[in-house]
Amino acid sequence: MRKLLLLFLFTGIAATAQKNLTLQQATSGKYQEFAPKSLVSPLWRKDDRAITYMSDNYASLMQRSEAANWAETTLVTKTELAAAMKAKFPDDAFMLQIFPYNYQWKDKGTLQLEVSGKNKMYLVLFDADKKEVKNAIAISADAKNQVLSPDGSTVAWLNDNNIMLSGKSDKTVTNDIDKGIVNGSDYTHRQEFGINKGMWWSPDSGKLLYYRKDETMVADYPLIQWDSRIAETKNIKYPMAGMKSEEVTLVAYDVASGNKVTLKTEGPKEQFLTCVTWSPDSKYVFVGVLNREQNHLKLNKYDAATGNFIKTLFEEKATTYVEPLHDFTFVPGHSDQFLYRTEKEGYEQLYLYTTEGKQLKKLGYLNVVIQDFLGFDASGKNAFYIGATNNGLDRQLYKVDLGSGKTIAVTTANGTHNTIVSTDGGLVLDSYSSITTPNRVSITDLKSKKVTEILNAEDPYKGKTVLPKMELVTVTAADGKTPLNGRLIYPANFDANKKYPVMVYVYGGPHAQLVTNEWLCGAGLFDYYMAQQGYVVFTLDNRGSDARGRDFEHVVHRNLGVNEMADQMKGVDFLKSKSFVDADRIGVYGWSFGGFMTTSLMLDHGDVFKVGVAGGPVCDWKYYEVMYGERYMDMPQENPEGYAGNSVISKAAKLKGRLLVIHGAQDPVVVQQNSMEFIQACIAAGKQVDYFLYPTHEHNVRGKDRVHLNQKIEEYFDTYLKK
Secondary structure, eight states: OHHHHHHHHHHHHHHHOOOOOOHHHHHHGGGTTTOOOOOEEEEEOTTSSEEEEEOTTSSEEEEEETTTTTOEEEEEEHHHHHHHHHHHOTTSOOOOSSOOTTOEESSSSEEEEEEEOSSEEEEEEEETTTTEEEEEEEEETTOEEEEEOTTSSEEEEEETTEEEEEESSOEEOOOOOSTTEEESOTTGGGGOTTOOOSEEEOTTSSEEEEEEEEOTTSOEEEEEEOSSSSOEEEEEEOOBTTSOOOEEEEEEEETTTOOEEEOOOOSOTTOEEEEEEEOTTSSEEEEEEEOTTSSEEEEEEEETTTOOEEEEEEEEEOSSOOOOOOOOEEETTEEEEEEEEEOTTSSOEEEEEETTSOEEEEOOOTTOEEEEEEEEOTTSSEEEEEEEETTTTEEEEEEEETTTOOEEESOOSSSEEEEEEOTTSOEEEEEEEOSSOSOEEEEEETTTOOEEEEEEOOOTTTTTOOOOOEEEEEEEOTTSSOEEEEEEEOOTTOOTTSOEEEEEEOOOSTTOOOOOSSGGGGOOHHHHHHHHTTOEEEEEOOTTSSSSOHHHHHTTTTOTTHHHHHHHHHHHHHHHTSTTEEEEEEEEEEETHHHHHHHHHHHHTTTTEEEEEEESOOSOGGGSBHHHHHHHHOOTTTOHHHHHHHOSGGGGGGOOSEEEEEEETTOSSSOTHHHHHHHHHHHHTTOOOEEEEETTOOSSOOTTHHHHHHHHHHHHHIIIIIO
């Protein structure tokens, strides 16, 4: 009887045993099955103390209001929205799969939405309380980059490379037949310099400002399409470092008259136009004019009616590079004052300027690096922003008094605070996570200090799988003084008396940070999956990466890879100091800049790294594009030593270990020529290298094929490192 009882108990344990992650879960589970519970698309209603967000099934827009003591109610359902659209447009069909998650609050009671019909798209102004359509403008279902005018009457949208207007004014703004002339595109300057739009309505809705990009002089670059009986060529415009770049202007279109005025942004034709901002009175346009060398920025003012240059407000120069990333933000009630973000004094922070170019106040706080500007309070006297602190690990909410410059930290708990502030500045919705907290959402009344908890997410892995132990570590950089943030994930069922192989996951380039004080420490689930397979998984944010200030990043200038590798090798020294690390079985994996780093480490430190997987790698920076490449490396003709020194193609003969190079055949970012030239150099040097191509993918392998990618990476490490 006792044996039967024991058999029953062990059988029950086996039935409920937690399993390792599957490859599918490791690929997409972080954002699906294992995503901590949260509020989806939360927004404060304008001029109201109520928060809205999506329901769990995306079928409704939910609301919590102070008046209802923050209880959850349903505000609008997709069924109600579809019925209201059908009443307005009875000849169309509206089968909404979900409630539009990219909604905005136009005012206190009006939602701005995009709703798809059977053959058209509609930009809709919807009365959320009356459940009726106030106004809707139909545009082509193939429309791109649609922008609604401030008064809600007209939509500007792109028909391929031309701008159309629909609504109160149905007009064709541009009609360029040559595809080399691109109007209104957010892909101007390849979306560097913070560019995320290509059209700007004036505040009075009377004018539309847009980019006109002439890339007819840029060389065609062929991408071979493999899906036809005879392969075809798709040409893209790809301005390589040191070669001819695009020429861009800004055009102001007067909706009433149809007149166009080109801003007289005089200077070299290949300069960059950034920080595009209308004045509140719609009379002027402010533009950041950056030279191609990217070391001299002029913040200029232009007359929108004539296009004439008025004055340069101020300038920024650097011995390395100047990188403008944000438009001006005008102060409410002060049409002659704006906030400007710059790292000119070491850390990206806020500065208060007049429209005459006078700096009124530096609003920076300690060494906090601003990440997101959140807006002002009702008086316009205080501004809110999210800043990176604690050596870049944490994200905190700050409030700064524009008059005195006094700054206070609104949130203080170590970790990552993702916050939004009500339009009156009195309430804060805080979504907080850390390495020990999946997600905790609360509303804080800044005046009374009352905190109302909305949700406290449970560990989404509990009862499903046991994630390996992870810890934050600190490594001193190769300069002997700078602390670097690292993440160490231990193998599953860790035994300190054993020795384990290591997978170093690396990126290492500007504008990226892999180690943060948030849930999972910023890691992807594939890292934890590999730890479950018996690997030590290590990641280090070297100098050159994000959120640590100007000097921390700018060490890369003219020598990409040099200081980054030196720091990564300090990480290797840290690993070797651990008794459980097998120093003879260290591998490295990275993508894009991380692919460049992986290949560089395999070649320059072949005695250390036995296996590498390099995805989409830059192999010679002369094959990369102008805007990013020349910022960090200057032109090849200006910096031949730097280009020669970090080219992995010229180092192919140094390869010792097993290296797998992976590339997307349709990659328009790091073109395949990079890896093909490297493979040819390996052949010439008599070096064996493995190569795998994803014929239909661009720079990243997305969708279901990413499971295939992760399986290939795992199998490569298992074959050549784990045994």
